[in-house]
Amino acid sequence: MNQPKENGASIEIVLGRVLRLGTLISAAVIALGGAAFLVSHGGETPHYDLFHGEPADLDSVRGIVTDAVRFDPRGVIQLGMLLLVATPIARVIGALVAFAARRDVAYVVISSLVLSALLYGLLAS
Amino acid sequence: MDASGLSVLEFSLLLALGSLLAGLLGSLSGLGGGVVIVPLLTLVFGVDIRYAIGASLLAVIATSSGAAAAYVREGYTNIRLGMFLEIATTAGALSGAVVAARLDANLIAIIFGLVLLFSAYFSLKSSRERTAKKTPDRLAARLKLDGTFPGPNGIESYSVRGVPAGFGLMYLAGVLSGLLGIGSGAVKVLAMDRAMQVPFKVSTTTSNFMIGVTAAASAGVYLHRGYLDPGLSMPIVLGVLVGATLGTKLLARGRVGVLRIVFALLVTALGLQMIVSGWRGTL
Numbered sequence: 308m309n310q311p312k313e314n315g316a317s318i319e320i321v322l323g324r325v326l327r328l329g330t331l332i333s334a335a336v337i338a339l340g341g342a343a344f345l346v347s348h349g350g351e352t353p354h355y356d357l358f359h360g361e362p363a364d365l366d367s368v369r370g371i372v373t374d375a376v377r378f379d380p381r382g383v384i385q386l387g388m389l390l391l392v393a394t395p396i397a398r399v400i401g402a403l404v405a406f407a408a409r410r411d412v413a414y415v416v417i418s419s420l421v422l423s424a425l426l427y428g429l430l431a432s
Numbered sequence: 433m434d435a436s437g438l439s440v441l442e443f444s445l446l447l448a449l450g451s452l453l454a455g456l457l458g459s460l461s462g463l464g465g466g467v468v469i470v471p472l473l474t475l476v477f478g479v480d481i482r483y484a485i486g487a488s489l490l491a492v493i494a495t496s497s498g499a500a501a502a503y504v505r506e507g508y509t510n511i512r513l514g515m516f517l518e519i520a521t522t523a524g525a526l527s528g529a530v531v532a533a534r535l536d537a538n539l540i541a542i543i544f545g546l547v548l549l550f551s552a553y554f555s556l557k558s559s560r561e562r563t564a565k566k567t568p569d570r571l572a573a574r575l576k577l578d579g580t581f582p583g584p585n586g587i588e589s590y591s592v593r594g595v596p597a598g599f600g601l602m603y604l605a606g607v608l609s610g611l612l613g614i615g616s617g618a619v620k621v622l623a624m625d626r627a628m629q630v631p632f633k634v635s636t637t638t639s640n641f642m643i644g645v646t647a648a649a650s651a652g653v654y655l656h657r658g659y660l661d662p663g664l665s666m667p668i669v670l671g672v673l674v675g676a677t678l679g680t681k682l683l684a685r686g687r688v689g690v691l692r693i694v695f696a697l698l699v700t701a702l703g704l705q706m707i708v709s710g711w712r713g714t715l
Contacts, residue, residue, distance in 0.1 A: 360658030
């Protein structure tokens, strides 16, 4: 930030903001869903000692959004987790845009490679 | 201890408390809270290791994003270097997550234990700053990886070396992250600080910057496999996030030498226990 007109300063502030905002929003959504979850399921007995996989609706982006819209507590928490995973992805998109604005072709390519690995993991794997 | 007999509410509160402590100690020691989440869940709470790894991945993303937001503004983080090396860590993370599904849970526990022992050892080795000016490395110069950081006497510049070796180590860091649900901060710092001769403070902040992206790559795979349980992950993510934020505030003042040793001993003990449990097949 000590280099006034160097664009290097602004990209750092933008990425810092994306990360902070993403973390805060996802934590708030998780806390909201968590409170509703504990109210409705707090008295039950947990079964995390045996792996049985999650129900199909909590395993995909579409299913999670559908559940969250119905305000199913587990769906809301899972939506918060999705936002959490999306935060670093948004950071990569932010960097991609910043490199594109500076016509830094090499780093546009590099950012796109990273972004496609992330999207593959989230959507296609 | 066994989770049986506890209600979801009691279990969640205990998890949140344990995760808060893990996040606090992790941020104070510089090891990251992620390395102790899986041992805590499996050894203490009796959680299946696949659920534990999924929850830990999410906690790692939360702490990395939270801390990176602060670090990136201070000017230490080398964004180009981070972005370039993320090609290796995300590729590694995807392969690690795919391999994790095929490995026996007990074998994963043994690998986890070995990584814990390495992390503990690594956290106690003192870092040294280098100021020697060297001739620029051609590959690093071409990728514009060289950078500057705010040193004690104003802005200092440094040049990056050993790009292929660093890139290879970053792939390994990604594999371990996807396989074990950790941030692999120790391996990332090793790659930059030692192999690429990046100043230590730049290495640690850039490593933290990369951890969230690395973990996000494998989190998608864990989600589709049904390894991310919302009820389990919720208290862990929130607990670790609060603990790590507290730790960063405390870190601004005060020395943490003793704490670092205590945490390293704890990590060593957990590492040995993971190896023993994995070996006996009791996990």
